[in-house]
Amino acid sequence: MYRQQEPDAHNIIRSQLTLRAVVWDLRLADAGETAKIEREWDSYQVRKIDLLSEIGPLEKPADSRTKYDMIRNCLAKIGMKETDALLVTDDAMAAAYVYGPHKPGQILDQPKQGRPGMAVVFYERETDGRCVEADLVVQGFEEIGVQFLDRVHKRKNGLPWNILYTKRTCVREITLDDLDALFELYRAKGMTDYTEPLFERDREEAYTRDYIKWMYYYYGYGMWVVCDRNTGRLIGRAGIEQRDTKDGGMQAELGYVIARDCQNQGYAQEVGTAVLEYAAQELEMEEMHCMVHRANAPSVRVAEKLGFVLCETEEQKGDMLHYYKLLSSGKA
Numbered sequence: 456m457y458r459q460q461e462p463d464a465h466n467i468i469r470s471q472l473t474l475r476a477v478v479w480d481l482r483l484a485d486a487g488e489t490a491k492i493e494r495e496w497d498s499y500q501v502r503k504i505d506l507l508s509e510i511g512p513l514e515k516p517a518d519s520r521t522k523y524d525m526i527r528n529c530l531a532k533i534g535m536k537e538t539d540a541l542l543v544t545d546d547a548m549a550a551a552y553v554y555g556p557h558k559p560g561q562i563l564d565q566p567k568q569g570r571p572g573m574a575v576v577f578y579e580r581e582t583d584g585r586c587v588e589a590d591l592v593v594q595g596f597e598e599i600g601v602q603f604l605d606r607v608h609k610r611k612n613g614l615p616w617n618i619l620y621t622k623r624t625c626v627r628e629i630t631l632d633d634l635d636a637l638f639e640l641y642r643a644k645g646m647t648d649y650t651e652p653l654f655e656r657d658r659e660e661a662y663t664r665d666y667i668k669w670m671y672y673y674y675g676y677g678m679w680v681v682c683d684r685n686t687g688r689l690i691g692r693a694g695i696e697q698r699d700t701k702d703g704g705m706q707a708e709l710g711y712v713i714a715r716d717c718q719n720q721g722y723a724q725e726v727g728t729a730v731l732e733y734a735a736q737e738l739e740m741e742e743m744h745c746m747v748h749r750a751n752a753p754s755v756r757v758a759e760k761l762g763f764v765l766c767e768t769e770e771q772k773g774d775m776l777h778y779y780k781l782l783s784s785g786k787a
Contacts, residue, residue, distance in 0.1 A: 469499050471617045474608040476502040478526050480544035495601040504529050519552035537573040541608050550577040551588040574611035621729045625682045636689035643715035649751040690714045693726045706744045723757045735782040745778040
C-alpha cells in the first residue's frame with residue numbers, strides 16, 4: 456500500500472501491478488457489491504473475463520478439470536497464461552482444483568501459495584464450516600481492491616510485494632536477486648559495528664529463501680529492502696521483526712540499516728516514519744519496540760526523532776537500549 460498519495464499515485468500503482476486479468480466465475484454475483492472493484496479493474500486496465508459469458512450455457516455443469524481447461528483457453532485467446540491471472544469463484548471444487556492440483560499423498564515442501572500458478576479467491580456466501588482450498592476466502596468485496604488482489608497474485612507466484620513509498624524511496628520485500636547489492640552494502644566500513652553481519656553466501660541465500668517462504672507468507676511483514684525511487688539502487692533495509700521476550704511472548708520490533716554513503720541525509724527517519732505508519736494503519740499494531748546499541752549515537756537519535764521512549768527494563772543494564780512507542784491511536 457502507499458503511505459503518500461502523490462499526484463502520480465495512480466500511475467505508480469498501475470506500473471507495479473503484475474495481475475493482468477481476473478477470471479470471474481460467480482453464479483449469483485451482486486452487481487452492487489462488486490461495482491467498486493470492477494471500476495478499479497477498468498481504471499488500472501486489469502482485464503475481466505466473465506467465464507459464464509465466455510463459455511455460454513452448458514448442458515450440464517462442468518467438472519473441475521473441464522472448467523480449468525476452459526479458463527486456460529479463455530486466457531490463451533487474449534495472449535495470457537494462468538500465471539497472469541486470478542480466479543474469483545464460488546465453486547468450491549473448482550477453487551480446490553485450480554488452487555493446487557497434486558497427486559494424492561504427495562507431501563509438499565512449501566505452502567501452495569508459493570507455487571506458481573493461478574491465484575484463487577473463493578467467495579463464501581454463507582459460513583457453513585467448510586474448509587475450502589484457496590489462496591483467499593472472502594465473504595464480500597466492499598473492502599477488497601485491485602492492489603489487494605494483486606498481492607494475492609504476487610504471493611502465489613513468488614513475486615515481491617511493494618510495501619510502501621516515501622518521497623525518495625520504495626520499500627519492498629527482498630528477493631534472491633538483491634543479495635549481491637546487500638553484500639556490497641554490508642561490506643562498507645563500519646556497517647556491522649552495531650548490527651549482525653550477513654552469513655556466508657550459500658547460507659545467506661538459503662536463509663533468504665526460507666525467510667521469503669515463511670516469514671512473509673505467515674506474517675505478511677518482516678525486514679524489507681529500501682531502494683532509491685529514481686535509480687532503483689538498494690540503499691538499505693528496514694522493517695518489522697518479531698522479537699521473543701523473556702516471558703515467552705513476542706514483540707514487534709522496528710529495524711533499519713542505511714548504506715554508508717546515504718547516512719546523515721534523513722533516510723532512516725523518512726523510512727522509519729513510513730514503516731510505523733504502515734504498522735499502525737495496515738497491520739493494526741498497537742505498539743512498536745526498537746533495540747539500539749547504546750554506543751550507536753546516530754541510531755539513538757533516529758529512534759528518539761521517531762518518538763520512541765526508553766523502557767525501564769533489565770536489558771538497559773547491558774549494551775542495548777530498549778525503546779518503545781505506542782501506536783494505538785492508529786497513527787504513527
